[in-house]
Amino acid sequence: MARFSQEFTPLAADAIHEDAAARKADGWRYVQTLAVNTEDGIDLIYSYMRDGLLENRIVKALPPHATVPSVTDEFLAAFVFENEIHDLFGISFEGLAIDFGGNFYRVAQPEPMTIISPELKAAREKAAKLAAAKAAKAERAEKAGEAQAEFLAAHPEAKAAGTGAGKVLKPSDDEAVEAKLAGMDPEKVARVRAAIAAKAKKAAEAEQAAKDAELEAKLAAMDPEKAAKVRAAMEAKAARAAAAGAKEGE
Template identity: 55%
Template sequence: MDKFTQTFAPLKLGQVHDLAAARAAEGWRYVQILAVNTEEGIDLVYSYMKDGHLENFTVKAVQKTDVVPSITDVFLEAFVCENEIHDLYDVAIANIAIDFGGMFYQLSSKAPMTVVSPEQLAAREKAKKIAAAKAAKEAAAAKKAAEPAASASAPTGPTEEEIQAKIAGLDPEKAAKVRAAMEAKAKKAAAAAAPAPSPAPVAAGPTDEEIQAKIAGLDPEKAAKVRAALEAKAKRAQQSAEGKGE
């Protein structure tokens, strides 16, 4: 052997026995079955070697409800690893050629390799929370980024040209009604948008010169009465002002 090499490839549970049979027919040597306890289940790694090359095939996340086919009818020596994996990881393996029935090891607890310490459990829970928070943050960011795009793609109303084209296709009477309704709507909108009118300026009263000119045009008796009334009014206004001043 000049050089050692190895590769890793995925393997489906249903392909485990067929792969072993193919490797045996091609002259490969069985090396081991490795079990690894993961968050998703038990990973099984089947290793075969030939001419200095080690092939590793991984079956991911085997569950307690799964049944793994034995390869001991092809490679008898695999009974050691298969019994070991059954006892230590509680993986169901069918038709092991030399089956110890769960007594390969004398154990105080079932599947001890799947038991996690309080520290490991706390670490896993922390990792789950961090992953959940990260996923929530990414989802919120994606939603926020999608909002402007959704607003931009929102459908707009028909243009003036499109409206006029539709009206032109109506019968004359109906088209006149539609145009009248549109004009009324436009007037209402313009009235609502227009600024409120400024109050009209209050007209100033006539000046003293204008009043005297008008009195001069009256007959002497009537003019005397108007002057007397004006003097009385002025006197009352003066008295009222003096009373407020006190």
């Protein structure tokens, strides 16, 4: 018993006729053309057979009332399928060899195979709204990310001390706050982050002032000569750090 197999491969709408001509030249037999109503449009499936292989060429998501080339000049038997698809799905075929002009079927409703139930229509509309909302959320998140990157570039104080040298922190590590910021307008996000950074800067300055005051108290209690040496060492260290920072910035 001969083995039978089939394959499904994509096909561009403008390549339908060229593909049919190539199939005929290579000895393929035309089997059928099917139409399927999908959420994205009308799919056309052209089936050809040779040596036990059924090759299904799929044209995806044609818009309503699209026009595609007929293959009837290569395979005359296709006129039945193309007239049927025209009357039931509303797809037109340019160059149709035997054209019934929309009278291949007598139908009470034009393009009846494109009609969907109210439930299915509602489900599709809901799915489309969810997809649009997801895309909008992703776009807002992307803009917020861009705004955050600009913010971090403009506010070096967001590089916070106390959690490892050079580690860049977000102005807020609170996940709940970050979730709220992700849904905000990018400009508002930037303002909020700037306010957080300013608050963090003030807190850091206050902490440094307290450390400086504590150090001054210790120096005041030292022998004056020793205190002078400590101050000189601190000033030299600060100068070296400033020089290193300037070199990195070049």
